[in-house]
Amino acid sequence: MLKYLMAGKNRFLSLCKSILLCSAVVLVTVNVTPATTALPVTGTYCKVQASGDYQYYFTANGQTLDLNGKTLSGSFCGVRIENNGFSSCQIRNTGTSASINNCNTAIYIHGTNVSGNIVRDIVIGNSCNNGIFLDKANNSDIFNCQSTATGYGFLFSEANRTYMTDSYAYNAHNGSGLRIQACENVVIRNCEFTANYTGLMALGAPYLIVTDCNFYDNDVNGAALSSTWGATLGVTNYSDPNETIGNMLGLYLDPNSCYNTIGYTLGYNNDVYDLVNQGTGNTFPGSYFQNQW
Numbered sequence: 001m002l003k004y005l006m007a008g009k010n011r012f013l014s015l016c017k018s019i020l021l022c023s024a025v026v027l028v029t030v031n032v033t034p035a036t037t038a039l040p041v042t043g044t045y046c047k048v049q050a051s052g053d054y055q056y057y058f059t060a061n062g063q064t065l066d067l068n069g070k071t072l073s074g075s076f077c078g079v080r081i082e083n084n085g086f087s088s089c090q091i092r093n094t095g096t097s098a099s100i101n102n103c104n105t106a107i108y109i110h111g112t113n114v115s116g117n118i119v120r121d122i123v124i125g126n127s128c129n130n131g132i133f134l135d136k137a138n139n140s141d142i143f144n145c146q147s148t149a150t151g152y153g154f155l156f157s158e159a160n161r162t163y164m165t166d167s168y169a170y171n172a173h174n175g176s177g178l179r180i181q182a183c184e185n186v187v188i189r190n191c192e193f194t195a196n197y198t199g200l201m202a203l204g205a206p207y208l209i210v211t212d213c214n215f216y217d218n219d220v221n222g223a224a225l226s227s228t229w230g231a232t233l234g235v236t237n238y239s240d241p242n243e244t245i246g247n248m249l250g251l252y253l254d255p256n257s258c259y260n261t262i263g264y265t266l267g268y269n270n271d272v273y274d275l276v277n278q279g280t281g282n283t284f285p286g287s288y289f290q291n292q293w
Contacts, residue, residue: 058083067122069095077103080128083137085111090118101125106149110135117141124149126171134159142167151175153196158182165189172196173219180205188213199223199247206230215244222247222270225257225279234263234287241266250274250289253282262287 055077056065065081072080080103083089091107100106106124109117114136120143124131131147133155134140142164147153153169153176156162160183168191169177177193180186181203192214193199199215200223202208208231215222222244225231233251234242242265244250250267251274253260259281267274268290275289 055079056081058086058089061086062088064090064092067091067093067095067098067100069093069098071097071099071101073099073101073125073127075102079103079105079108081107083107083109083111083114083117085114086117087114088116090120091122092119093121093123099123099125100128102127104128105130105133106147107132108135109133109137109140112136113138115139118143120144122146124153126150129174130155131169133157134162138162146170147172147177152179153177153193154179156180156183156186159186161185163187163189164191167191168194169196169199170194176201177218179203180208183208185209192216193218193222195219199244202226202228202231204228208232210234210242213242215242215247215250217246218248220248221252222250222267224249224252224254225260226254227256229257229259231257231260232263233260234265243267244274245269246271248272249276252276253279255279258282261285265289267292 080100081091100122106128107119115138117137118141119132122145124147126148128149129151131149131153132142132145136158138160140159140162143166145167147169148171150172151174153172154164162183174197176198177196177200179201183205185207186205187209190212194216195218197219198221199218202225204227206229208228210233244267246269248271250270251265255278257279262282262284264286266288273291273293275292
């Protein structure tokens with residue numbers, strides 16, 4: 001009897017949590033294919049409909065969309081969730097088993113002077129071409145997101161001071177697990193990039209910081225820096241090093257990537273070289289590469 005009472009109590013607490021996290025205003029199902037729904041006013045909105053053919057877009061600063069354990073899928077569309085020009089918004093999932101599927105881009109945040117947006121606890125399926133795309137969206141945070149999109153798991157373009165942690169990209173065989181282009185002061189911590197074309201591709205990403213990240217079994221490069229300077233890859237000790245294992249090339253720095261610090265990074269069992277360093281002034285304190293060129 002006690003077991004059943006406890007189970008009922010847990011279900012009640014779970015329901016209360018869902019109600020507290022989502023406002024009394026709920027999104028209305030629009031029965032067209034695909035359904036495009038605008039968030040009406042500033043506040044927190046919870047997706048309560050069953051999984052299906054939905055698209056959402058933000059309309060004001062400070063809005064929050066909570067997937068609440070529901071999947072966005074259905075007919076192929078351009079963008080599932082779009083934020084065009086709004087700041088301090090959040091996209092999250094407080095439920096379980098939610099994912100975003102069957103689209104060109106799962107989440108697209110863009111617009112001049114956009115800042116302070118957050119994406120957390122989102123899963124992106126392999127029927128999407130791109131996962132999370134930040135375009136000129138500064139000071140964004142990404143927490144605990146997983147992408148198996150086939151093009152780019154995560155794509156940051158002119159998105160300065162982006163912070164991403166505890167996230168994972170797998171299966172981007174047509175692009176990169178993470179591509180950073182024309183961005184400054186991006187920080188990547190405790191992430192894994194496995195079985196992509198390239199794990200991390202940084203193109204013009206000065207002052208990039210990458211710590212406690214793993215780059216495993218990518219088709220070409222585990223991590224590659226191009227026209228990037230002042231970057232720091234690694235941490236201060238071996239407790240949580242970056243690792244590049246099982247790629248064709250572990251870590252590649254092109255001739256225009258100079259004066260970067262590659263500290264406490266391990267590279268071994270890559271197919272061709274563990275390290276290719278063509279830049280000048282790069283240093284490797286505490287790093288180990290089994291086979292370098």
